[in-house]
Amino acid sequence: MSEPTLYLATNALVLTATVLFAIWISRKSRNAEGWSVGGRSLPFIVVLLTQFATASGGGMLVAQVGLGYQFGWGVITYGLFSAGGVMGLIFLAKWLRAHEFVSLPDIIKKLYGNHKFLTTIITLMTMVVPFGWLCTQLVAFANLFSTFTGISPTFLAIGFAIVGLIFILPGGMTSVAWTDALFGGLMVVMGVTTVFFALNSSGGWTEVMATATPERSSWYGFIAPGLLTIALWFMSVLPGTMTNQMYFQRIYAASTLKAVIWSLIGTGVLLLGTKFYAAILGMSAYSMNPDLANPEYAAGTVISQMPLILAVLYSTFICATLLSTVTSAVQSVVVNVTQDLVKSYSKTEVSPGRELSLSRAFSVVILALALVLSLAFPGALDWIVASYAYSAAGLFCPIFLGFVLRRTSLLGPISAIAGVLGGVAGAAIAQVVGSVIPYAMVGLVASAAAMLIVGVFTPRQMRSDHEIDASAKVSAEV
Numbered sequence: 422m423s424e425p426t427l428y429l430a431t432n433a434l435v436l437t438a439t440v441l442f443a444i445w446i447s448r449k450s451r452n453a454e455g456w457s458v459g460g461r462s463l464p465f466i467v468v469l470l471t472q473f474a475t476a477s478g479g480g481m482l483v484a485q486v487g488l489g490y491q492f493g494w495g496v497i498t499y500g501l502f503s504a505g506g507v508m509g510l511i512f513l514a515k516w517l518r519a520h521e522f523v524s525l526p527d528i529i530k531k532l533y534g535n536h537k538f539l540t541t542i543i544t545l546m547t548m549v550v551p552f553g554w555l556c557t558q559l560v561a562f563a564n565l566f567s568t569f570t571g572i573s574p575t576f577l578a579i580g581f582a583i584v585g586l587i588f589i590l591p592g593g594m595t596s597v598a599w600t601d602a603l604f605g606g607l608m609v610v611m612g613v614t615t616v617f618f619a620l621n622s623s624g625g626w627t628e629v630m631a632t633a634t635p636e637r638s639s640w641y642g643f644i645a646p647g648l649l650t651i652a653l654w655f656m657s658v659l660p661g662t663m664t665n666q667m668y669f670q671r672i673y674a675a676s677t678l679k680a681v682i683w684s685l686i687g688t689g690v691l692l693l694g695t696k697f698y699a700a701i702l703g704m705s706a707y708s709m710n711p712d713l714a715n716p717e718y719a720a721g722t723v724i725s726q727m728p729l730i731l732a733v734l735y736s737t738f739i740c741a742t743l744l745s746t747v748t749s750a751v752q753s754v755v756v757n758v759t760q761d762l763v764k765s766y767s768k769t770e771v772s773p774g775r776e777l778s779l780s781r782a783f784s785v786v787i788l789a790l791a792l793v794l795s796l797a798f799p800g801a802l803d804w805i806v807a808s809y810a811y812s813a814a815g816l817f818c819p820i821f822l823g824f825v826l827r828r829t830s831l832l833g834p835i836s837a838i839a840g841v842l843g844g845v846a847g848a849a850i851a852q853v854v855g856s857v858i859p860y861a862m863v864g865l866v867a868s869a870a871a872m873l874i875v876g877v878f879t880p881r882q883m884r885s886d887h888e889i890d891a892s893a894k895v896s897a898e899v
Contacts, residue, residue, distance in 0.1 A: 447592025456593030489703020493637025506662025814864025843871025
């Protein structure tokens with residue numbers, strides 16, 4: 422059997438088995454609630470591994486190993502912000518669970534009332550990051566597997582999109598979460614295996630640390646990226662993670678509040694573990710070849726040294742990592758379309774059966790659109806990734822400042838709109854003028870200032886949705 426055939430056959434076997442599992446596990450949850458929030462019954466281990474698998478994505482495979490190649494332990498500094506963002510959601514966990522939300526814009530409706538324009542712009546901002554992730558994962562898979570197999574990236578991207586669709590259609594969140602759990606377990610096992618192989622191939626821990634230079638392997642490595650870069654990470658990754666709807670949906674889908682809290686803590690720990698993985702792989706690649714033209718070739722340098730059987734298994738690791746993010750991203754965007762756009766603008770009530778049918782139809786549409794964009798503009802996807810900072814600038818203050826001040830008379834729908842628009846405008850202006858201060862930070866400050874100023878001078882509008890006292894329910898969950 423030729424190498425390309427072995428790669429494809431192994432991945433096809435793993436994916437086929439997982440698809441069959443997805444169909445089986447979703448058989449009792451093929452309804453609107455099962456699609457959107459997994460029937461609110463996912464056990465702790467599933468929530469933990471689906472959060473981890475979703476958070477990892479293609480960045481863990483390529484970009485973060487590249488950071489490890491450049492900065493050594495500096496990639497762990499990046500990880501502190503992503504892990505901190507996930508754990509920071511514990512701050513909202515009780516409140517989120519009490520209100521049984523379905524999407525991130527539901528939070529805005531609870532805080533500010535059902536204001537159509539506000540809901541619409543929040544929904545669009547919410548969709549930016551998962552849709553961007555979706556496009557980049559399709560491109561990453563096509564490029565990486567084209568190297569392994571010699572098959573056209575276009576053909577691979579189309580095939581990967583179809584596979585992703587097969588995973589999503591049976592049960593939405595239910596099938597995505599349970600298959601993510603399998604993929605997450607595979608990712609942990611292969612990550613540890615790859616680290617041991619990389620160290621062994623590079624002459625062992627002592628040799629790698631000696632070769633990687635003190636700037637990478639000493640304590641200085643943690644600040645090697647530079648204080649300005651670290652500040653930008655802090656002001657984009659941390660709030661960006663805390664406003665990513667894909668994490669919120671798994672909070673809604675968990676069976677108990679206790680499962681939510683421990684899964685968020687566990688996800689943070691696992692995410693830090695992936696940064697150790699990236700740092701060690703990056704420094705091992707530097708030990709193998711310190712003259713790479715592009716740091717993002719570091720992962721490929723390690724893979725090229727693998728024996729065939731390990732390289733084939735590593736390819737399943739890549740496939741699982743990328744597919745988990747693709748399926749989570751599609752499901753998240755579809756929930757926004759059906760829950761926050763279709764329902765908001767529909768003149769008649771959307772039945773659960775109709776909602777499920779629409780969810781499946783929009784899954785096809787969203788994946789097809791992402792596929793077309795990823796094939797037509799693969800070099801233009803960097804701006805989509807950069808939109809992480811813009812999304813955070815527009816969403817963080819309306820959600821978290823709104824939560825803190827929710828019982829005051831200071832905030833209302835108009836101030837929330839000002840916060841969204843002010844955050845995006847502030848970040849854009851700072852980026853255009855080349856501000857020394859990270860543009861994400863400028864956006865966050867502008868968003869907070871706009872919300873508070875407009876709140877002071879604008880009478881608060883009555884909310885259509887009032888706060889409910891659900892403390893008894895929360896206590897019972899704990």
